[in-house]
Amino acid sequence: MDNQPFFTNDTIVFGLLMLSLGFVFFTSTSNNPYWKKFYKYIPALLMAYMLPGVLTTLGLISPEWTSVSESGKITTHTSQVYYVASRYLLPASLVLLTLSIDLKAVFNLGPKALIMFLTGTVGVIIGGPIAVLLISIVSPETVGGIGPDAVWRGLSTVAGSWIGGGANQAAMLEIYGYNTENYASMVLVDIIVAEIWMAILILGIGKNEQIDKWLKADTSAIEALKIKVSTYASKIERNPGLSDHMIILGIAFTVVGMAHYGANTISEFLKTNFEAVSDKSSALSSFGSQFFWMVTIATAIGIVLSFTRFRKYEGAGASKIGSVFIWVLVATIGMKMDLTKIADNPGLIVVGLVWMTIHVGLLILVAKLIKAPYFFLAVGSKANIGGAASAPVVAAAFHPSLATVGVLLAVFGYVVGTYGAMICTELMKVAAAG
Helix, strand or coil, rough: CCHHHHHHHHHHHHHHHHHHHHHHEEEHHHHHHHHHHHHHHHHHHHHHHHHHHHHHHCCCCCCEEEECCCCCCEEEEEHHHHHHHHHHHHHHHHHHHHHCHHHHHHHCCHHHHHHHHHHHHHHHHHHHHHHHHHHHHHHHHHHHHHHCCHHHHHHHHHHHHHCCCHHHHHHHHHCCCCHHHHHHHHHHHHHHHHHHHHHHHHHHHCHHHHHHHCCCCCCCCHHHHHHHHHHHHHHHHCCCHHHHHHHHHHHHHHHHHHHHHHHHHHHHHHHHHHHHHHHHCCCCCHHHHHHHHHHHHHHHHHHCCCCCCCHHHHHHHHHHHHHHHHHHHHHHHHHCCCCCHHHCHHHHHHHHHHHHHHHHHHHHHHHHHHCCCCCHHHHHHHHHHHHCCHHHHHHHCCCHHHHHHHHHHHHHHHHHHHHHHHHHHHHHHHHHCC
């Protein structure tokens, strides 16, 4: 069957995706009352996913299509836009987002900040399989499926997003090979449930004094944090020039090349010498994925570079350029969605709500036990669930100078995101089978 889209040239397709992103950013930052009201209810991230999906649904673009010649020969065509974004821009973004990580500064935030962050991570890791197990008792078809359509594979992308961010989410989509035609429902679980929790967190900020009193928390450390972070931010910030941007891109894509070379070498070695890795049905098969090693190597090199003078390029906007790459990746994933699939499995929203409830419940329990301030609970949670996109927003809501705290913890989330999500996914796989 001929299902060729209106635009088949990848240059034009990429232009339409960038037009979509430009429209989202232009309107979401507009002072127009209509757009302010619109984005009060509709997250910009959801729009960035959905607009390319709308273009695909309308038949203007497509990630893959077939054409039939006059002789009856069927040919399958695949757009390379997503491939370029996932293989070039994704590892580059990981380098630039981890380049700025200051492990010493993160640990200097105090044990309670890190404890709450890691508690949030653990909450996501155990929450997924528990939610799948509970829902499977009531509605097994909701968390069922086999092969690429297995729901646990799709939920792996939610785990990647909720522990790390968009980069980790894309990594999980690639590693576990979920059917992208059904991906829209997973995007909605991710965004809708996360935004509900975001709204509750922001509501709590207005009552943080009462919450801290209930938690019996000592907030004196927060004042010290404000001074420390303000000093650090002003020290590294500068007005970047052309040379800064070229060096940042040079660092990013040099590492991308190294990551690809290392990934190809390691993947081939493991698949050749270890049967468990070459067996696609094995739990260890993910370690034979070139994509997995590409992500791992890029992240590792980024961390190493964060201990060198190159980390100062964060002051010239390294993480901002990394974020641009992530948003482009988001748009290319969006074009793979068939929006008519959204209503196919509404029960997944329930899975997400149960999952999030476990995450939140564990955070409150630990905060109460260690008497952690609400600030650490809120930012620790959003550094997982929202990542670099929303953790600074929540931190800044307490005090503008604290936004960097959210960034530091969120970047740490990028580091552990893929590994934590893989553990969560394997547990969900067991829960779905049991």
